[in-house]
Amino acid sequence: MRVMVKAVLVSSMLQWVPFAAQAQSAADRFRPAAARILGTSLQSSTAYDQLGELCDQVGNRISGSERLDQAIAWAVKTMKADGLQNVHTEKILVPHWKRGVERAWTLAPQRHELSILGLGMSVPTPKGGITADVVVVGSFDELDRLGEAGVKDRIVLYDVPFAGYGQTVGYRVAGASRAARYGAVASLVRSVGSLSFDTPHTGTLAYDEKLPKIPSVAVTIENSAMMRRMAQRGERIQLHLEIENEFITDQPSANVVGEIVGSDRPQEVVLMGGHLDSWDVGQGAQDDGVGCLITLGAAKAILDAGLRPKRTIRVVFFTNEENGDKGGKGYRDAHKAELGNFVAALESDSGNGPVKGFTLDFHGEGRNKAVITTPEEKARAEKGLALLKSLAPLLEPLDAAKMELGGSGTDVGPTVAEGVPGLGVGHDTTHYWEIHHTKADTFDKVIKLDMQKNIAAVGILAYALAEMEGSLR
Ligand SMILES: [Zn+2]
Numbered sequence: 001m002r003v004m005v006k007a008v009l010v011s012s013m014l015q016w017v018p019f020a021a022q023a024q025s026a027a028d029r030f031r032p033a034a035a036r037i038l039g040t041s042l043q044s045s046t047a048y049d050q051l052g053e054l055c056d057q058v059g060n061r062i063s064g065s066e067r068l069d070q071a072i073a074w075a076v077k078t079m080k081a082d083g084l085q086n087v088h089t090e091k092i093l094v095p096h097w098k099r100g101v102e103r104a105w106t107l108a109p110q111r112h113e114l115s116i117l118g119l120g121m122s123v124p125t126p127k128g129g130i131t132a133d134v135v136v137v138g139s140f141d142e143l144d145r146l147g148e149a150g151v152k153d154r155i156v157l158y159d160v161p162f163a164g165y166g167q168t169v170g171y172r173v174a175g176a177s178r179a180a181r182y183g184a185v186a187s188l189v190r191s192v193g194s195l196s197f198d199t200p201h202t203g204t205l206a207y208d209e210k211l212p213k214i215p216s217v218a219v220t221i222e223n224s225a226m227m228r229r230m231a232q233r234g235e236r237i238q239l240h241l242e243i244e245n246e247f248i249t250d251q252p253s254a255n256v257v258g259e260i261v262g263s264d265r266p267q268e269v270v271l272m273g274g275h276l277d278s279w280d281v282g283q284g285a286q287d288d289g290v291g292c293l294i295t296l297g298a299a300k301a302i303l304d305a306g307l308r309p310k311r312t313i314r315v316v317f318f319t320n321e322e323n324g325d326k327g328g329k330g331y332r333d334a335h336k337a338e339l340g341n342f343v344a345a346l347e348s349d350s351g352n353g354p355v356k357g358f359t360l361d362f363h364g365e366g367r368n369k370a371v372i373t374t375p376e377e378k379a380r381a382e383k384g385l386a387l388l389k390s391l392a393p394l395l396e397p398l399d400a401a402k403m404e405l406g407g408s409g410t411d412v413g414p415t416v417a418e419g420v421p422g423l424g425v426g427h428d429t430t431h432y433w434e435i436h437h438t439k440a441d442t443f444d445k446v447i448k449l450d451m452q453k454n455i456a457a458v459g460i461l462a463y464a465l466a467e468m469e470g471s472l473r
Contacts, residue, residue, distance in 0.1 A: 026468055027393040033467070034394040034460045036305035037298075041456035044304065047297030048448045050078055051290055055283035055443035062120075062280040063320040064096025064251035071276050075256040075292070075317050082300040084258030084315065092330040094253040094320040097121050099280055100244030102217065107131065108238040109230060116188075116217040117202040117281065117438075118243045119172060120323045123213045125186065129242030130155070130215070132185050136231040140171075140178055152183030155239055157219070159190045159228045165433055168192050169203070176216035177208035186241055187216045190224035195434035198222060202279050202437045204323045215243055253277075255327050256317040260299055262466065264310035267338070270466045271314045271420075272298065272346040272458065275321035275411050282441035286432060290446055291348035292317045294425070297451070298459035309466035311343060318411035321349070325410055332414035339418045343471040346423035347409025348458065351436070352446050353428035355457040357395070357402025360384050360472070361424060364408060364416025372405070381405055384421055384472045391464050400457040402426060421472035425458060 054074060061068040072089060079087045097120055104114040135150060136157045137143045143156065156179035158171040172189045179187040191201035200218045207213050219227075230237050256276065262268060274291025278284020299315050318327035332339070346358075362380055363371065372378050385403055392401040408422025416422030435441045465472070 026390045026464070030391070030394055030460075030464045030467070033305065033307055033463055036307065037301050037459045037463060038397070038456045040304040041297070041301040041459055042452050044297070044301065044452070045448065046082070046300060047293040047455055048446070048451050051285065051293045051446060051451075052443050054289050054293070055285050060278050060280050060282055060284045061276065062097070063094040063253060063277050063323055064248065065280070068253060068277055068319065072254050072256055072319070075276060079256065079258035079296060079315065082296060083303050084299060085261050087258040089254035089256055090331070090334055092253050092255060092319050092326050093250045094326050095324045096248040096251045097323060098246050098248055100124065100246060102243045104217065104239060104241045106227070106237060106239050109235040112223075112226065114223045115198050115200050115220045117200040118245050119176070119189070119216045119218060120202060120204040120279065122176070122205060122216045122243065122245055124245045125215045125241055125243050129240055130186050131238065131240045134188070134227060134237040134239050136228050143178060143182070146182070148182045151179060154184055155186045155188060155241065156184045157188040157190070157224065157227055159224045161190070162192060162194050162433065165192065172203050172218065173206050176205050176214050177211045180211045180214045184214060186214050188219045188224075189216065191218045191221055193221070193433050193436055193438065196221035199438040199440050202281060215241065217241065217243060253319040253327075255319055255331055258299070258315050260303060260309065260313040262310050262312040263308045266312050267341050268311040269314050269338070269342045270311055270344050270346070270462050271316060271342055271412065271415070272462055273316035273318060273411065274348050275319070275327065276317040277319050277322055277327075279322055279437050281437075281439045282435070283443055285441050285443045285446055286351040287436055287441055288321065288349045290352045290451065294348045294352070294451065294454050294458055295346070297455035298462055301455055301459040302463050307463060309463055311466040313462055313466050321410050325414075328411035329414045331411070332418060335415070336418070339415060339420055342415070342420040343473055344423055344465050345408065345412035345415045345420045346425065346458070346462065347412045348425040348427070348454070349409045349411070350425070350427045350429050351432035352451050352454060353430060353432055354450050355398070355400040355425055355454045356428055357400055357404065357426040358388060358461060359404055359406025359408065359424035359426055360388060361406060361408035361416055361422030364413040364422055387470060387472055391461065394460050394464065395457055398453050398457050425454070427454070
C-alpha cells in the first residue's frame, strides 16, 4: 500500500517534467528539481529513524535539563552526518523550571484522586499544600461577574471546552493571574486539548508581575467535567492541591545551526527550523522533534537530490520555545546585522499531520496573525502570496499547495518581526491537539509516510525559494 502511494506520487511528478523545457513559469522551471526532492524524500527513512533516536535515546528535554544538553550534542552530530556545512551551536541562556511531586484530590463531596500536570513556570504550593473550595467558571466574564465575593480564598477551575488552540489557550496562560486579582489561592485549567484519555495537557503560564503569583495546574477533561457536574448539582467541592515545582538558576543552552551554503549568493539565507526543547512529559516527538527533523530532512533531501541552490539554506534547531522563547529572541539578537539578507524564515511546529500548504507572515507575533493594517502591508502580502502561488503547482502532487496569510512560528517570530518574511508550515492539526503537551506525545504516533511527504513539501519550497530569481522580500 505504502509503496503504491509512493509510486503514484513520483510518477505524477515525473509526468510533468517534459513540460519544463517549453514553459516559462517559476513552477515549470523547478519541476525537475521538485521531482528529485520528492523522490529522495520518499526513499529515505533517515529523518524518521533520527526522530526515533532523539525520542528513545534522549527523551523529553525541557529547557535547562541535562537531556536538552544531550539533545543539542546529538543534533550537532546528526546535522554533520546528514552532510550539512558550518554545523555549530550558538549559546543562549535559558530558564530552568523543574517539576516536583504533584498531587491533588477532592475531599468533598467525595474523595477522587485527580490527574494533574502543573503548568510550566507555576510557583509551588506552600509546604503541606492548599486545601480550599473550588469555584467553577466557564469564561473570564463569568469570573469577573463573581468578583472577589465569589472567588477570594478559593481555587478557580476554568472549565472551558477546547474551541481551537488559539481561542482557548488564554485560560491556561493568563488564568492564574486573572483569578489572583480576586484573591484566589490557586487555579486549575481544563486541559487545552481536543481529546483526553486521562491525559492532562501541560504548557506554560504567564504571570502578571503586579499580582500575587498563585500555583496553577492543568486537570484532565474528565476531572474538569466531573467538577462541573458537582457544581451544577449544587455540591460543595473541597480540594487539596500540592505541587513542589522549583526554579533553578538560568542555564546555558544553545541553538543548533547547519547550512547548505549557497553556490552563488551565499549571504542570502532561507532559514528553516523547529525547536529542540520540549515539555518534560512524553517524548517531545510531535512538539517539536518532528519539526526539527522535517526541516533537517528537507535539507538532506535537497543534498541527496544532487542540488545546490544559489542561496544558503540554513537549518536552525531553536532552544527554549516552550517556556521563554529565548532561542528565537537570542537568534534575532545575534543575527540582527544580517537579517536584511534573509529571504524567508520558515518554521514547522505543529506536529506531523500532512502539510496542506504554507502561511505567509509579515508580523511575527505568533500564530493566526493574518491581519493587514496598512497599504504597505497589503502590497507586501499581495506580492508575497502571488510568488508563493506561482510555486504552488510544485506542491499539488502532495496536496500541499494551499498558500494563505497566517502565522509563522514562535521561534522565527522575533526574526520575522524584523522584516524577514515568515512562513508557517500548514500541517493538518486534527490529531495534534489530542497529544500536544502530554505524556502521549511519543514517537509511535508519528506516521512515517506523512513525515516523508512533509519533508518533500518543505524541501521543494525551500529549494525554490533559495534558487529562484525574485524573493518574498
Ligand atoms: Zn512547539
